[in-house]
Amino acid sequence: MSRLEALRIKLERVPVLTGRQAVVISLFSIAFSFIIFSIFLFIEGANPIDAYANIFSFAFDPSLGLRTTLHRSLFLLFNTLAFIVPYTARLWNVGMEGQFYLGTIGAFAVAYSFPDLHPAILISLMLASGALFGAGYGALAGYLRGKLNVNEVVGCLMLNNIAFWLVYLLTVGGPWAGIAESTSKPLPQPARAPVIWYTPFTSYLVIAIAIVLFFFLSKSVIGYKIRVLGNSPTAAKHIGISGSRMYILVMTIGGAIAGLSGYHMWAGDPAFYMIPRPEAYKAIGDLTYWGIILGLVCLLNPIAAIPTSIFIGSIIVGATVLVRRLRLPFGLDVLFLGIISITFAAFQFFYLYKIRRMR
């Protein structure tokens, strides 16, 4: 008979999650991932406290990692925002990678075509063109979903692959091929992003976009329509909100923001000023997927996405010291990021459920 005893633990759905609960859960998930990674550090013979101190001191040292930390963090922010807008309508934009590549193409096409323009004009045109290319690419996935009901995840992933090879076609032996093997020509001098306090000006642009989006999503009529649609497509239909048009709109906005990150990435870091070799630009393209995790962890709040992006960016940059400075095995830094992302994702469970013990 004991076999039929009911389980003692009961899951209960959390009806509404407050921002404060989300912050607490996120902090727990970070602490949890640090503990897990400590085990690996310990096995490798490193002192975890020492390792963590090294990671963050490197990431935020103005003479060492700070520039890269800020640059990469705000690149993540672009892509987090690009995820947040469509996901507010509950559309999974996993196409930031492709939109970023298209943004790259849009920006570089302008730079190579008009290398002698005044920097202010050239950079503005590059940004506009990058945003336009990204927006078009996002809109494509949005159209497929909104009008033809093609699942946006599948659509985005396929478009990502196409975009990767488009860049490849242009750079590796293509019209934009540089002198070095498999990279593009360098960006002309006036196209490079001016730096303001350790970081290219586009970093401030994306923070401004985050703030604008916050008000757009929470206060504007269109933002309201997007939120109604995201929370209940049926309710949206009942009050006359067109799903298909909104789906195209949110993907266009998301694509435009991801497209802007193309300029930010390559024109904002002196280590590049060009499109690097395929495996290198693919590695950066892979970073865009952090946008999904960060967007969800932030409960789609664009302002909360700012510190969260900087936190992950600092680990992306800082964890490299594990290999370079502490002489730990190669790949341990990537493992750390993997652990953080998977615990973040796993702790999403607590956004939805409470565990309660039965009497």
Add this chain to the structure above:
Amino acid sequence: MQDQIMHGETILEVRGLTKIYPGGVVALDHVDLEFKAGEIHAILGENGAGKTTLMNILYGVLQPDEGEIYIRGKRVRFRSPLDAINLGIGMVHQQRRLVFAHTVLENIILGHPKAGRILDYKKIRRELEDLCRKYNFKIDLDARVWQLSAGEQQLVEIIRALYRGAKILILDEPTSVLTPIEAEAFLNALKSMSKEEIALVPFVTHKLPEVFAVSDRVTILRRGKVVKRIETKDATMTALAEYMVGREVLFTLTKPKVPLGEEILRVENLSALNDKGLPAIKNISFSIREGEILGIAGVSGNGQQELAEVLAGLRKAETGRIIFMGKDITNASVLERIRMGIGYIPSERLGVGVIGSFSLIENILMNLYYDKEFVNHGFINYKKVREYAEKIVSEFEVIAPSVNTKAAHLSGGNLQRLVLSRVIPRTSKLLIANLPTAGLDVAATESVRMRLLDCKKKGMGVLLISDDLDEVLQISDTIAPIYEGRFIKILPAEEAKKEVVGAMMTGAYSEGM
């Protein structure tokens, strides 16, 4: 293994079964039931009466919050359907759970523990043939399932359950997908089965007459409670229908005398399909005048939902016209209709009428966002919206700590008051109320009905869709019983006798009643 079951022995008994869903909806409220071997014991109830919950608890899909289940006198707990199956409970679902490309025999042994890893087809076949002979089933074990009729497929499910040793069979709407001839054959099979020592428990909403014909005993559920236990020989069809749809009469509302004005809505020969693409409403025509409440009485699932959706602009009309204030709005969009003064109260509250993760303000905004008065340059004037929301929420007596409270925290009655407060003040001409009091307690029901009568007093037309016959009789001016997508008749409230309308909406009506 198990000793022989005696005829009339209680196989399954439940005591005090209670299930409360998160959000406080009481689906089952201290239900006591007994099922005896050799009996067909039908459970009747409208949608939302708790039938599905009860079925799921008996089959181990859901756990009750309170109450006990006994099988042959021994207390049991089901963690999953597997526990229930192992203890002799079989279930025949409304949607067939069969592999269509496989043969009958293959379907029956699919997942059967006795089958083991290596199949002894000869032995299984012999056992199945014995089983069919015993119950007098006629079925070709080698036929592919897709070749069978719906009735035969249902039989396969039953044989599968019996072969697994089921002593009690739960049948979910057993005749709903069968043609009349199939249904008759199937019901005969049920009758002969019940002579053996098993209990049969059909759950029924629609097609009352058929099940009525074969059952020995009937229990009627309403709002999660057992309202009547009766032996079939003592019951009449109309009485059953009344128990099923009726409700304790509340203290009587006085229907205000309002002279009926101009015609607001005229519907001509309207037809529409349901989500499966089958005809849901068939050639319906009616009209509503200022100050008139037209009550559509019917058991849920007879086309009311589709009719409401077509009128609200959510579903396409296949044929016919909708004339509103003299204008053809058959193809007008939802928003155009809202702006013209048509309000729709959907039957589903949380998720459609109200968004749980939204505050009261944001919910009320659902009927303001398109209005220039509450919008500045594309941005919502939240100050104005808040003032409006606070006023309207107190006027409609929505009880909440503040207008910033998330709607998910509100109780059922409060939720509905919130829906009404969102829709009614923004509706000037025609209110479509779809099951507005379903699942509400007495007080909340009362307040909703008052609101509908208020609308009438203000000269609005109201289309009330309800499966509560008393409600329809109490507040409507005109009554249209609906059955299988058609209005049986449209009659003035004064001429509507309860028994007759009840018979009309359950398909038991014949001319001359």
